[in-house]
Amino acid sequence: MSHHLFILSPSDTPIYNLTYSSTKPTPTTISPLSSNLPTWSTSAFAGTLTALSGASSTTQHTTGGGVRIGGGQDRHVIQMIANASLDAVEDVMRKESTMYLKSVDKFNEWTVSAFITPGNTKFVLLHEAKNDEAIKSFFLEVWELYVKTMLNPFYSNQQMIRSSTFDTRVRTSAKKYL
Amino acid sequence: MNSSLDHLSPTTSSARFSLPSKSTSASRPNIYERNLNKSRLSEVSAPSFSFLFSEIVQYTQKRVSGINDLERRLNTLGYRVGSRVLEITAYRAEFSSKAPKREIRLLPALMAIHTQVWRAVYGKPADAIEKSVENVDEYMIIDNDPLIERHISVPRDFAGLSCSSFSAGIVEAVLDGLGFPARVTAHHTPTSTYPTRTTILIKLEKSVLDREDILK
Numbered sequence: 001m002s003h004h005l006f007i008l009s010p011s012d013t014p015i016y017n018l019t020y021s022s023t024k025p026t027p028t029t030i031s032p033l034s035s036n037l038p039t040w041s042t043s044a045f046a047g048t049l050t051a052l053s054g055a056s057s058t059t060q061h062t063t064g065g066g067v068r069i070g071g072g073q074d075r076h077v078i079q080m081i082a083n084a085s086l087d088a089v090e091d092v093m094r095k096e097s098t099m100y101l102k103s104v105d106k107f108n109e110w111t112v113s114a115f116i117t118p119g120n121t122k123f124v125l126l127h128e129a130k131n132d133e134a135i136k137s138f139f140l141e142v143w144e145l146y147v148k149t150m151l152n153p154f155y156s157n158q159q160m161i162r163s164s165t166f167d168t169r170v171r172t173s174a175k176k177y178l
Numbered sequence: 179m180n181s182s183l184d185h186l187s188p189t190t191s192s193a194r195f196s197l198p199s200k201s202t203s204a205s206r207p208n209i210y211e212r213n214l215n216k217s218r219l220s221e222v223s224a225p226s227f228s229f230l231f232s233e234i235v236q237y238t239q240k241r242v243s244g245i246n247d248l249e250r251r252l253n254t255l256g257y258r259v260g261s262r263v264l265e266i267t268a269y270r271a272e273f274s275s276k277a278p279k280r281e282i283r284l285l286p287a288l289m290a291i292h293t294q295v296w297r298a299v300y301g302k303p304a305d306a307i308e309k310s311v312e313n314v315d316e317y318m319i320i321d322n323d324p325l326i327e328r329h330i331s332v333p334r335d336f337a338g339l340s341c342s343s344f345s346a347g348i349v350e351a352v353l354d355g356l357g358f359p360a361r362v363t364a365h366h367t368p369t370s371t372y373p374t375r376t377t378i379l380i381k382l383e384k385s386v387l388d389r390e391d392i393l394k
Contacts, residue, residue, distance in 0.1 A: 010354075010355070024276055048251075051315075053352070093280075093282075094282065094357075094389065094393075095277045095282070095393075096282075097280055097281070098277050099272070099277065099278040099279065099280055100277065100278065116280060116282075117265060117268075118264050118265060118268035118280050118281070118355060118356060119261055119264050119265045119355035120355050120356070120357060140273065143209060143269065143273075144214065144269070144273070146265075147214060147265050147266060147300050148210055148212070148214065148268045149209075150261075150265050150266075151209065151262055151265075151266065152209065152261055153258075157260075157261060163210075165208055165210045166210065169210055169268045
């Protein structure tokens with residue numbers, strides 16, 4: 001079961017991202033759309049279409065180059081889901097005063113949860129299983145690490161976070177909670 | 179030339195600057211290992227703060243062409259401080275709570291600046307917060323005796339300069355972060371009892387007022 005974390009600066013530039021696969025088993029989710037989907041394997045967009053429809057259980061296609069596509073696990077599909085969820089996040093964050101916004105958006109097997117820091121930095125997490133409390137604890141730890149990064153006078157909030165300590169620490173939290 | 183440079187360099191002139199020795203800084207833990215709440219109640223001495231701020235003003239003044247430019251630069255420096263102040267004060271207030279909250283309404287946000295932010299930065303809340311009578315989009319935070327101006331007297335030919343532009347920058351950063359974009363300026367408004375009284379004028383963008391109307 002994998003998780004994808006994106007940290008976005010106040011102006012929505014990505015400043016950190018992490019893909020974490022936990023050892024916990026994936027709950028089987030069957031998307032109603034995917035079972036009704038015709039096979040478009042000849043189309044150039046087949047992979048993306050299959051992925052977008054959530055056809056994670058269908059057979060994997062291989063196109064000319066032999067690239068493995070489909071399954072809703074493609075990098076570009078993940079990024080698109082994360083970006084698309086920002087609209088939902090921005091709608092909710094004006095009305096809700098809580099920093100942790102659980103399940104703001106859903107896309108096939110992915111649920112998107114977000115955490116908005118007071119300075120308007122967004123943590124967006126794509127996850128498959130429902131696990132609210134653990135995700136909240138994870139976000140709080142990431143927030144602490146982010147605040148510490150922020151306090152560095154050489155860091156401005158538009159820059160990528162490149163600190164290896166930050167990365168290690170986020171991974172440790174992910175292992176602990178996700 | 180060389181000797182005068184030596185004099186200014188902090189590493190060689192131990193008389194003017196007292197730097198901690200190298201050995202202590204090497205053993206200092208990484209920022210990620212330090213507890214953010216540990217220094218919550220620690221204070222900085224006012225004289226050293228004044229000294230630092232006076233150096234900031236002097237440094238900035240050498241690099242600008244006029245008063246407006248000087249105020250703008252102080253504002254930018256304050257902005258950098260403000261974005262961090264916002265994040266750390268909110269962290270300290272909300273981290274242990276069950277559902278951490280952000281401020282999404284304007285008035286509570288202004289009150290938080292008046293009390294929490296001022297207390298975190300200057301050790302005391304600001305003296306007043308007022309709403310402009312003429313313009314609906316203007317708010318004022320008033321400090322009767324701003325800490326950063328306590329040892330500053332502005333020369334006559336610099337009329338209009340307010341070094342509290344630095345505080346204005348802090349306020350601007352906090353409002354920006356919370357999603358209330360505004361233009362913030364500082365003005366010297368002395369009274370007979372408080373000769374250094376300063377007004378931080380907040381002019382909100384129209385979008386903020388529109389949103390407040392909807393939320394009402």
